[in-house]
Amino acid sequence: MKARIVTLPGDGVGPEVTDAAVAVLKAVAERSGHTFEFESHAIGGCAIDATGQPLPASTLEACKKADAVFLGAVGGPKWSDPHAKVRPEQGLLALRAALGVFANLRPLQVHPALASFSPLKNEKLKNVDVLFVRELTGGAYFGAKTRTEDAATDECKYTVAEIERVTHRAFELARDRRQHVTSVDKANVLETSRLWRSTVQRIAADYPDVKLEHQLVDSMAMLLLTQPSRYDVVVTENLFGDILTDEAAALAGSLGLLPSASLGAGKVGLYEPIHGSAPDIAGKGIANPLGAILSAALLLRHSLELEIEATTVEAAVAQVLSNGPYSRDLSGNATTTQLRDAVISALDDVATPAFLCGLRACG
Ligand SMILES: NC(=O)c1ccc[n+]([C@@H]2O[C@H](COP(=O)([O-])OP(=O)(O)OC[C@H]3O[C@@H](n4cnc5c(N)ncnc54)[C@H](O)[C@@H]3O)[C@@H](O)[C@H]2O)c1
Numbered sequence: 526m527k528a529r530i531v532t533l534p535g536d537g538v539g540p541e542v543t544d545a546a547v548a549v550l551k552a553v554a555e556r557s558g559h560t561f562e563f564e565s566h567a568i569g570g571c572a573i574d575a576t577g578q579p580l581p582a583s584t585l586e587a588c589k590k591a592d593a594v595f596l597g598a599v600g601g602p603k604w605s606d607p608h609a610k611v612r613p614e615q616g617l618l619a620l621r622a623a624l625g626v627f628a629n630l631r632p633l634q635v636h637p638a639l640a641s642f643s644p645l646k647n648e649k650l651k652n653v654d655v656l657f658v659r660e661l662t663g664g665a666y667f668g669a670k671t672r673t674e675d676a677a678t679d680e681c682k683y684t685v686a687e688i689e690r691v692t693h694r695a696f697e698l699a700r701d702r703r704q705h706v707t708s709v710d711k712a713n714v715l716e717t718s719r720l721w722r723s724t725v726q727r728i729a730a731d732y733p734d735v736k737l738e739h740q741l742v743d744s745m746a747m748l749l750l751t752q753p754s755r756y757d758v759v760v761t762e763n764l765f766g767d768i769l770t771d772e773a774a775a776l777a778g779s780l781g782l783l784p785s786a787s788l789g790a791g792k793v794g795l796y797e798p799i800h801g802s803a804p805d806i807a808g809k810g811i812a813n814p815l816g817a818i819l820s821a822a823l824l825l826r827h828s829l830e831l832e833i834e835a836t837t838v839e840a841a842v843a844q845v846l847s848n849g850p851y852s853r854d855l856s857g858n859a860t861t862t863q864l865r866d867a868v869i870s871a872l873d874d875v876a877t878p879a880f881l882c883g884l885r886a887c888g
């Protein structure tokens with residue numbers, strides 16, 4: 526197949542991990558006979574420096590025309606003045622809104638070789654396989670903001686329609702997994718959460734084969750650490766999902782490991798590792814690229830519908846996690862490019878005839 530992929534490397538370690546993900550996608554294309562065309566555009570702090578805007582119109586236009594968009598990370602201390610009028614993160618939020626990608630899928634699995642990096646004991650790490658479905662285009666991130674000398678507000682608003690569409694997505698995903706949805710809210714305090722809970726409860730009636738439970742976000746933060754294998758699909762609002770998934774990454778062993786796919790009703794998906802621009806390690810060539818590479822696998826699966834190719838990349842990453850090399854966040858010495866090359870070389874070990882044929886209908 527032929528696909529056009531827009532890359533938005535962004536700031537800090539963003540370009541370093543994007544380079545690795547693109548190299549893996551190119552290696553997949555070479556081996557399976559697909560043609561992927563890449564086009565890079567500016568977003569975030571580097572776009573502010575170049576154009577004054579965190580999401581230049583030319584970047585957004587290119588993203589809307591693409592088959593899929595891959596983003597590294599945005600932000601950093603250079604653009605973090607609390608009084609700044611424009612911020613890199615605004616570019617990312619505007620992009621998510623413009624693409625209408627309301628469902629942010631963040632899968633968590635724990636590789637057995639990384640058990641010692643997790644705060645959990647071995648027994649509790651067994652069978653951890655959680656899919657977070659984070660609402661991505663509503664809530665406090667997108668409500669009205671006010672600021673005076675001595676006060677500030679961020680409105681948190683959700684409409685029924687916004688809750689319904691992400692809930693449907695979560696239940697559909699649960700049907701193909703272990704038929705269990707946990708909806709996380711703060712319904713004991715927040716009106717938006719009470720609307721969330723009643724809407725999720727109503728939608729659940731359309732999916733009698735899927736079990737629903739509700740959990741308050743504060744206790745969920747604890748349960749995620751103490752009983753992670755209890756959870757299958759976890760659906761929650763924007764801010765809670767942001768926080769819980771960084772916590773989830775700690776269970777996996779490093780923030781550098783978790784991927785994400787942001788999907789909407791339209792064709793274009795946005796793919797990014799869940800970590801940020803990691804200013805403390807940027808430019809050193811030591812960022813862990815595996816979250817970015819796994820995001821590329823999600824791109825293959827969800828936007829290009831190349832399931833065999835996606836599974837092959839995931840198997841290659843799993844092989845690297847079993848055998849090494851490991852990056853600094855996992856107590857190794859491997860650089861970002863060494864990890865990238867190790868994954869590409871592992872592709873050849875795990876490749877199946879179906880992968881090598883791609884859509885060329887060989888044999
Ligand atoms: N999607 C995004 O673009 C995104 C996501 C989160 C944060 N940010 C932005 O990134 C900037 C820095 O935020 P932060 O420091 O709170 O979070 P961060 O995720 O950038 O870093 C947190 C910690 O995790 C480490 N880390 C992150 N990614 C890593 C990787 N791939 N390999 C190894 N270690 C890694 C960092 O070195 C740091 O110690 C902020 O401007 C924030 O807004 C952007």
Ligand SMILES: CC(C)[C@H](C(=O)O)[C@@H](O)C(=O)O
Nearest residue numbers: 599600614617618767799801
């Ligand atoms: C950079 C920031 C706007 C972003 C978010 O909060 O959504 C990030 O933390 C993430 O998890 O993708």
Ligand SMILES: [Mg+2]
Nearest residue numbers: 767768771799
């Ligand atoms: Mg985050």
